[in-house]
Amino acid sequence: MEPTVEVQQRLSPLLRQLGPALYELDPSFREDMRVPARIVADEELLQQMSQDHSILQLVNVTTLPGIQGFAIGMPDMHEGYGFPVGGVAGTLLPHGVISPGGIGFDINCGVRLLSTGLLHEEVEALLPALAHDLARSIPTGFGRHGRLSLDSEQLERVLAEGVPYVVDVLGLGTREDLPHIEAGGYLPGADASKVSVRARERGHDQLGTLGGGNHFIELQRVERIYDPDAAAAFALFERQLTILIHTGSRGLGHQVCTDAVREMDRALAREGIRLVDRQLACAPFSSPEGQDYYAAMCAAANFAWSNRQVLTQRVREVFSRRLGSRPESWPRIVYDVAHNIAKVETYGGKRLCVHRKGATRAFGPGNKELPTAYQRVGQPVFIPGSMGTASFVLAGRSESQSLSLSSACHGAGRRLSRAAAKRQVVGAELRKALNAQGIIVECPSNAELAEEAPTAYKDVDRVVDTVETAGIARKVARLVPLAVLKG
């Protein structure tokens, strides 16, 4: 990217404070801005964002054809491909653009929280065995394939039908799981024929695999409840054992994104779209390229939800083997949220294509898509911290609708690039430090461990407090790690 970090550092004083933890850059800042850029942050987080190109990337997002209202950055925002990670933008349908860079390479990367009826102290002695069994049962790391190898018809149906197919036909899970997954684990806009042969080849044996990078499965203890009413609705209580799954659409989603960026790049001239950054490749939602990408993105999203569903079953198998088949040891889905996805949603009577890249949908109370038990308290939002730090459960507030297109943050957010983290952190020492904290680490690679060091991330407590201060969501529970499984 052309502009320097210094440009961005000069830019942050131009941000005007609109409200608690909310800042705005007026569109007069640059003549190509169609709408303002807003950022949910405090002074410290703004300062951290100024260290990379993310604020400039957010300004670039405001130039996209059809963008409505404002582009908004979450407190965990950092630099990404074209769009910042932690960026949200809605474009007016039917002709506003859809941009693969606004969704991310890992389509429907997301987080699923499982609850148990077990207390931490009841299972403490068994944690090493549980972690070890999970590591044996679940392939982790770059390029690993799973135990399932789908034939072309099965893969096609996973892409077209998502989790309902995985439950009903493959027999992995129960019907009760479905309402506890965003969109029921299935976007009907999917068209498997729009997923390239290459993408399908990459995905056919990756269902039920965790992947690398920041993907993980964590066994956790509910350390603190902030909102007893919402916690009760989500079936969470103090000292409870929970399981958090963070993964996405693996090589399949990555290839869908790669394919679409190339196709859209070719169509830009025909559509008369001039971009400030080629990584913002996009096409009108109504165009052939826009429609093809949306159909393929929905299919990749269905694949990702299905992946988290298969992993859930692996967890359930390990738990029933080690803990018996009593109901307390059957992990139930609290909810499953996507944080790299575009959704068609209506705001102020307008149908928008809402891009959430490193941002979590955070519907407030009363939304019809939520399961009945959550209608009164709002949508569960999960914020995984970095390795060895806390994760949070939030509940979406109605105010999120006008503040942030019903969106919240998605994690702690990177502070250091992977390369910088690797230079600064010695993986073996980090492993020792985590073990000294009493955290079981199942991760074969010290290099992967170093890239995900807590020092490479922002302070998750601060990020979550900022989302709460802004009025987007409220804190429900704080979860702390007991064992982590990663690539």
Place this chain on the structure above:
DNA sequence: ATGTGC
């Protein structure tokens, strides 16, 4: 993030 890159 990713069968790691123009």
